Amino acid sequence: xxxxxCKECAIRKEAKILSKDENCIVYKRANETGELTxxxxxxxxxxWLVYKDAHIQKYEYPVAYPSGLLEIxxxxxxxxxxDAGDKFFYLGKGDxxxxxxMSNGASVHCPTRHYHGVSVIIDPDIAPKCLxxxxxxxxxxxxxxxxxxxxxxxxxxxxxxxxxxxxxxELYSVPNETKMGYFKVKILELLMFLDSLDPSLSQTEQHTxxxxxxxxxxxxxxxxxxxxxxxxxxxxxxxxxxxxxxxxKKCFYSVFGESVYAYxxxxxxxxxxxxxxxxxxxxxxxxxIFGYENSSKFAKAFRDVIGVSPTEYRQYSTNLxx
Numbered sequence: 001x002x003x004x005x006c007k008e009c010a011i012r013k014e015a016k017i018l019s020k021d022e023n024c025i026v027y028k029r030a031n032e033t034g035e036l037t038x039x040x041x042x043x044x045x046x047x048w049l050v051y052k053d054a055h056i057q058k059y060e061y062p063v064a065y066p067s068g069l070l071e072i073x074x075x076x077x078x079x080x081x082x083d084a085g086d087k088f089f090y091l092g093k094g095d096x097x098x099x100x101x102m103s104n105g106a107s108v109h110c111p112t113r114h115y116h117g118v119s120v121i122i123d124p125d126i127a128p129k130c131l132x133x134x135x136x137x138x139x140x141x142x143x144x145x146x147x148x149x150x151x152x153x154x155x156x157x158x159x160x161x162x163x164x165x166x167x168x169x170e171l172y173s174v175p176n177e178t179k180m181g182y183f184k185v186k187i188l189e190l191l192m193f194l195d196s197l198d199p200s201l202s203q204t205e206q207h208t209x210x211x212x213x214x215x216x217x218x219x220x221x222x223x224x225x226x227x228x229x230x231x232x233x234x235x236x237x238x239x240x241x242x243x244x245x246x247x248x249k250k251c252f253y254s255v256f257g258e259s260v261y262a263y264x265x266x267x268x269x270x271x272x273x274x275x276x277x278x279x280x281x282x283x284x285x286x287x288x289i290f291g292y293e294n295s296s297k298f299a300k301a302f303r304d305v306i307g308v309s310p311t312e313y314r315q316y317s318t319n320l321x322x
Contacts, residue, residue, distance in 0.1 A: 023180060033057035034113055043183045044134065046127030047120065047142075049171075054078070054115040060107050069101035070122040070146045072190065074168040078115035079257050081108070082155060088209045091117075092257050094160025096168070098194070100150040111221070111256045112263070113270070118171050120187055122146075131191060138188050140195045149199050157204040158197075167193060209254045216241060217255035220248065224264055228271065229291050234260060269305035272298075276310055277317040283310045 015027040018037075026039045034056030041049040073080070075091040082089040082099065090111075091097055101121075124143040131138045149156040158164065167190050174182045209217075220237055237260065238245040252260050268290040275286045287298035302310050 029056075029059055031056065031059060033059075041180070041183060043180070043187055044127065046123040046125070047187060048122075049183050049187065050119045050121055052115065052117055052119070054110045055113055056110060057113045058107055058109050065101070066123075067101050068124070070124060070142060070150065071097075071099050071101050072120040072122075072194070073097045073099075073117060074119070074164070074171075075115065075117045076168070076172060077117075078110060079112045080115050080117065081111055081255075083107070083109070084155060086211055088211070088214045088255070089155055089157060089204055090209070090255065090257065091157070092160075094165060096158045096164050098145075098149040098156040099154075100146065111218075112258070112266070118168065120190060131188060134184075135188055138192055140191045142191070145191065145194055149194070149202075154202075155204050156199060156202045158201065159203050163193070209251075213251045214255055216243065216248070217251045220252055220260070221256070221263070224260075225267070228268060229289060231291055232264065265301055266305050269302050272302060272310070273306055273313060276314045283314075286310070 015029040015038075018026040018028055020026070022042075024039065024041050026037070029036045029038070034054070036056045036059050037053045039051040039053075043049050073091065074096045075093060077093055080091040080097075082091075082097065089097070122142045122145075124146055127142045128134060129141060129143070131140045131142070167186070171183075171186055219241060223237065223240060224232060234245045234249060238248045241248065243251075249260065252263070256263050258266070272286050272290055275281060275289070276283075279286075281289075283298070284295050287293075287295050290298070292298035292301070299309050299311075302313070306313055308316070
């Protein structure tokens with residue numbers, strides 16, 4: 001039993017297991033900030049493929065989650081935060097990161113409450129020392145990748161490229177009948193690509209945020225979340241936190257990957273969608289809760305963010321529950 005698998009004991013206590021078989025476990029975790037669904041596949045000895053579908057702002061790693069694992073993560077949608085102590089790094093759509101797993105009990109943030117992605121997790125202590133034992137010409141050592149990209153706990157971040165898109169996109173649409181074999185081929189392809197990659201290409205330093213910048217952005221976010229019925233301006237927010245409008249906009253964009261106004265509209269519409277699914281309030285009432293006196297303007301904003309009108313969304317959600 002490897003270090004990674006040992007965390008199942010924590011999962012059973014902290015999450016709801018949705019399904020489990022010989023090669024896969026699916027579980028859901030929830031807290032006051034939302035829900036996270038995790039699907040894990042045991043692909044090779046000491047090598048796992050992990051899908052995360054998060055509509056949550058913050059979650060804690062299980063206390064049994066080990067440090068020292070090689071984590072290769074690709075962001076398909078949304079935003080994912082790494083806390084490196086005095087600096088913070090962010091993954092956006094199409095980005096990839098390589099890092100050593102954090103210490104037990106660490107927390108993870110999804111600033112926009114929206115993240116869909118996949119990670120390859122490797123335990124160097126039990127994975128094959130060289131992957132040539134799996135396929136003759138794949139002369140790649142997992143421990144060598146860990147040393148190459150994560151020396152002194154450094155992070156490697158590569159922004160979206162066509163090559164990354166090619167490697168990862170196919171992992172999101174795998175036919176069930178060939179799933180495990182396909183996973184094996186794609187993981188070997190990814191590790192061969194990383195073995196040839198120059199670590200000096202990392203774009204981590206160009207995309208860092210200081211702790212003070214992150215704290216300001218998150219304070220602004222919390223203030224927005226508790227004033228959803230108010231039309232807030234950049235000037236009002238800047239005054240509230242004693243910073244210039246330019247400083248506030250820069251910090252917020254660095255952390256959330258979108259403007260303050262885009263965040264407010266998106267968050268309001270995502271929250272409105274929850275109300276449409278889970279309550280019997282009228283559309284006009286829901287519009288008012290989120291600061292829209294005009295239902296037609298609310299409907300337009302909702303369609304722009306969600307893709308359908310509030311009426312269509314409610315009908316679709318109702319049909320799903322029948």
